[in-house]
Amino acid sequence: MTETAARSKASGLGHKGPSFLMAVPAVLFFGIFALIPLIGVVVISFMEWNVLGSPTWVGLSNWTAVLFDRPFTWTALSLTLVFVVGSYLFQAPVALLLGVFMAGQQRYRALLAVLYFLPLLFSSVAVGLTFQSLFSPNYGLSAALPFEWLPNDWLANSDLVMWVMIFVVGWCFVPFHGLLYQAGVRQIPASMYEAATIDGAGRLRQFFSITLPQLRYTIITSSTLMLVGSLTYFDLIYVLTGGQPADAVRILPLDMYVTGFASYNLGYASVIAVILVAIGLTLSLLLNVLSGSSKMDSDKAGA
Amino acid sequence: MTHAASTQSATPEAGKGVPAEVPGADRGDIKQNKVRRTGAPGEKPNILAGIGGWLWLAVIILPIYYIFITSFRTSEDLRASNQLLPSTNPTIAPFIKVLQNDFLHYFSNSVIVTLSTVAVVLSVSVMAAYYITRSTTLGGKRLFQIILLGIAIPVQATIIPVYYLIQQLGIYDTLWALILPQIAFAIPLSVLIIVNFVRDIPAELFESMKVDGAGEWRILFSLVLPMAKPALMTVGIYQALQVWNSFLFPLVLTQSSDVRVLPLSLWEYSGQFGIDVPATLAAVVLSALPLLVVYIFARRHIVAGLTAGFGK
Numbered sequence: 001m002t003e004t005a006a007r008s009k010a011s012g013l014g015h016k017g018p019s020f021l022m023a024v025p026a027v028l029f030f031g032i033f034a035l036i037p038l039i040g041v042v043v044i045s046f047m048e049w050n051v052l053g054s055p056t057w058v059g060l061s062n063w064t065a066v067l068f069d070r071p072f073t074w075t076a077l078s079l080t081l082v083f084v085v086g087s088y089l090f091q092a093p094v095a096l097l098l099g100v101f102m103a104g105q106q107r108y109r110a111l112l113a114v115l116y117f118l119p120l121l122f123s124s125v126a127v128g129l130t131f132q133s134l135f136s137p138n139y140g141l142s143a144a145l146p147f148e149w150l151p152n153d154w155l156a157n158s159d160l161v162m163w164v165m166i167f168v169v170g171w172c173f174v175p176f177h178g179l180l181y182q183a184g185v186r187q188i189p190a191s192m193y194e195a196a197t198i199d200g201a202g203r204l205r206q207f208f209s210i211t212l213p214q215l216r217y218t219i220i221t222s223s224t225l226m227l228v229g230s231l232t233y234f235d236l237i238y239v240l241t242g243g244q245p246a247d248a249v250r251i252l253p254l255d256m257y258v259t260g261f262a263s264y265n266l267g268y269a270s271v272i273a274v275i276l277v278a279i280g281l282t283l284s285l286l287l288n289v290l291s292g293s294s295k296m297d298s299d300k301a302g303a
Numbered sequence: 304m305t306h307a308a309s310t311q312s313a314t315p316e317a318g319k320g321v322p323a324e325v326p327g328a329d330r331g332d333i334k335q336n337k338v339r340r341t342g343a344p345g346e347k348p349n350i351l352a353g354i355g356g357w358l359w360l361a362v363i364i365l366p367i368y369y370i371f372i373t374s375f376r377t378s379e380d381l382r383a384s385n386q387l388l389p390s391t392n393p394t395i396a397p398f399i400k401v402l403q404n405d406f407l408h409y410f411s412n413s414v415i416v417t418l419s420t421v422a423v424v425l426s427v428s429v430m431a432a433y434y435i436t437r438s439t440t441l442g443g444k445r446l447f448q449i450i451l452l453g454i455a456i457p458v459q460a461t462i463i464p465v466y467y468l469i470q471q472l473g474i475y476d477t478l479w480a481l482i483l484p485q486i487a488f489a490i491p492l493s494v495l496i497i498v499n500f501v502r503d504i505p506a507e508l509f510e511s512m513k514v515d516g517a518g519e520w521r522i523l524f525s526l527v528l529p530m531a532k533p534a535l536m537t538v539g540i541y542q543a544l545q546v547w548n549s550f551l552f553p554l555v556l557t558q559s560s561d562v563r564v565l566p567l568s569l570w571e572y573s574g575q576f577g578i579d580v581p582a583t584l585a586a587v588v589l590s591a592l593p594l595l596v597v598y599i600f601a602r603r604h605i606v607a608g609l610t611a612g613f614g615k
Contacts (some may be wrong), residue, residue, distance in 0.1 A: 017438040018519040023446055026431035026490050029423075030453060033465060033487030038456055040464030055467075098359060101352045112360055114602065118367055121594040123548035123566040126587040129573050130366050133373070133580050139386055140369075171362065179606060203349060232457035235550045239570065253459045261555060266463050273460040284455050 041277070045270035058267065066271040072247070072255070073272070079162070080231065080251040086166040087173075087230040092223065095174050099181020100211060113182070116175050124172070128239030131168050155241055158248035165249050169236055173229065177222045184218030185211065224287045228280045252276055374398065374585040381580055397585035401572070405560065406589060409568040413590075416481045416564055417546045421539050423482075424489045429535065431490070432497035433519075433527045437509065447498065453491035459551060466555050480556040481564065485546050493538040496608075500534035501527055537608025540601060547594060565590040 045062055049055035066073050102113045119127070134140040135154040154164050188211065196206050212219075234253040241249050250258070252272055260269025373381060375393040384390065431450070435443040469480045504526065512522050528535075553567040563571065569586055576582045598605060 017440070017443070018434050018522075020434065020438075020442060022519065022523070023431040023434040023443075025427040026450075026494065027446070029427060029483070029487045030450065030490045033468070033484040034453055034456055034461065034490070035449075037461035037464035037468065040467065041461055044463055044467070094359065097352070097355060101349075101356045104349075104352075109356070112356055113606075115360060116363055117598070117602075117606065119363060120544070121598055122367075122587070122591050123569065124550055125566045125569040126370075126591060127366075129569060129583055129587060130370050132573075133584065134366060134369055139382055139580075141386075145387070171366070174359075175363070228455070228457065232459045234459050239550075256459070257462075257551075260463055270463050273463060276457060277460045280457050280460070281455055 038277070041270050041273045044266060045274050047267050047270075049266040051264045051266060055267075062267040062271050066268050070268075072250075075247070076250055076252050076255040076272075077275075079249065082162060083166065083233075083249070083251045084227060084230045086162070087169055087233075088223070088226055090166055090170045091174050091177060091226055094170070095177035095222065096181050096215075096219070098174065098178035099183075100185050100207070102178060102182040103185035116178060119172050119175050122172075124235030125239050127168065127172055128236050131164075131171075132240060135164065156245050158246045161241060161245065161248050165237055165240065168240065169230065169233060172236065173226070177226060180218055180222050181215065184215045188214045220287055220290065224284050227283050227287070231280055231283065232276055370584045370587050373581050374588045376581045378579045378581055397579070397581040398589065400576075400579070400582045401586045401589060404572070404575070406568070406586065409563050409565055410590075412478065412562060413547060413565040416478055416485075417543050420482050420485045420489065420546045421543050423486050424493050424542055425535055425539055427486070428490055428493035428497050428538065429501075429527065429531060430523065431494050432501050432531070433523055435494070435498055436501045436504075447494075450491050450494050453488075454495065456488075456491075458488050462551060462555055469556050475556065476558045476562060478562050481549075481552050481562075484556070485549065485552060489542045489545065493542060496538050497531055497534045500531045504530045533604075533608070536601075536604050540597070540605050540608060543597075544594065544605075 044055060046057060046059060047055035048058045048062070098116065102109055102116070122130075132155065136142070137153040137156075154160055192210050192214070193206060196210055201209065232253050233251075234257060237249055237251065237254050238257065253276065256269045256272040256276065259272065260266045369387065372389045373386065374397050375395065376390045377392075377394060377396060380390050380392065431446070435447045435450075437443070438446075465484050466475075469475050469484070474480045474483070508526055509522065512526055517525065548566055550566045550570075553564050554570075557563065557567070560571075569583070569590060572586045573583045
């Protein structure tokens, strides 16, 4: 940012830059369909609205109802916490190791990297339908493989379904984060590894003393995307379970959708949405602060 | 620790220098990848990593393999034989069933929505990026900060006001209802990626064009557009992927089958076909096929673009 500012200042002597008109279309689209809705969701959280009628102002009553009179909110919040933390603990290490692995040189790794990418090409509905079929107790994996623990109704068992969801969502997103780490590792100067090898550092030592510290900013970027991503993740969980069985995976985004568009209580749903935005922004700010304020500009660039 | 910090500060610059090193070469990002394939200590085979790598491959491939072989079965066959082995009597009946159920109509809806969204996103983002990087007033910097903030706005959380807005605009249940909001939500990241490229165009090039009397549109078309081509490619492919697969917008903002797009059609098929799992999975194959073709031909661009867009 400072670089740009300096450059434009240097070049701006006597000249004027492009007119703001250039940015107007982007500003309009972004303002109307992203910024105003962001304000709008806060406004609607103070209104009663059942889709058919028009919204009416009800003050804080949605907020008190959702936060205090509806015990499920807290259940959904804790389910969300389990989902976010669980997803992170699964995705982060796998993606990191995968990225380091893919950054290597052998030809077969390049081939693997091609295949690792494939899940990114499928829509969440496609992935959902596939796993629904694979996890079916009647056919799919449980009928195909001779393991005793397999024939389980994976998606209908309220003790298991959360872990199944964490796995399936991980299946979708690990490739993307693996890619980020691969790019990060490739930017580490080879000379650092050469020097470490000369000093007699083994592979593990190199990983912990060079790779990890050097990947610090990639880790922050990827973590932000992972945490905020799973905090607001909706598609697959809706397709695979609809929140069932027994609301065991009805995390906040799903709770918001069901409350808003199945029970037609858009006021309550907006309260949940605002809570989501607040947690999301807090999380990304926190991670940004962790990454050091001097890096603030370029870190935003990464998030 | 200080050592690590000093080298770290050098790293992003090295990465950012890429487009400047190979100005105008739209395959610059590819070369970049090859030259830099130096990161990991790859001399001795790392058995453990190798095993992990192949294991993850199995996890990735199994469901995809399953979709593929199942889409060539009948549903009786699915129940009667081992699901993980290809059918002994492969059939294309599931595909025919899907194609007879309006698949091409949904497909063309998806194409319309995706192409128009991406076209608009690219044009408005490159214009905004040009303004942001070359603006001599504070406006550019402020605008960039606001747009960066947009990256942190979760789409899900704003869907209710978007739904209200779309209703008020009278475009609920039309393709416009899908195109307009998706353009908006694609803008922050697109602008960010393009700005990172345009920033590296040497200021002298802008100066000399101005001296030659070129207006800002001329500069945009003759300098910014060609130079930002790799970034535009990246943004185009990435956003196309997002829009093609998006589910929540169509689910909330459309209703009738006339304007149904592919992800929603898969959802509908699974209800409509019921126990005919092969037909549902054939629809999955058909809906992923175009992306697979694009991936095969543009893989390097996609991967290089994604990593340049997010990683440092």
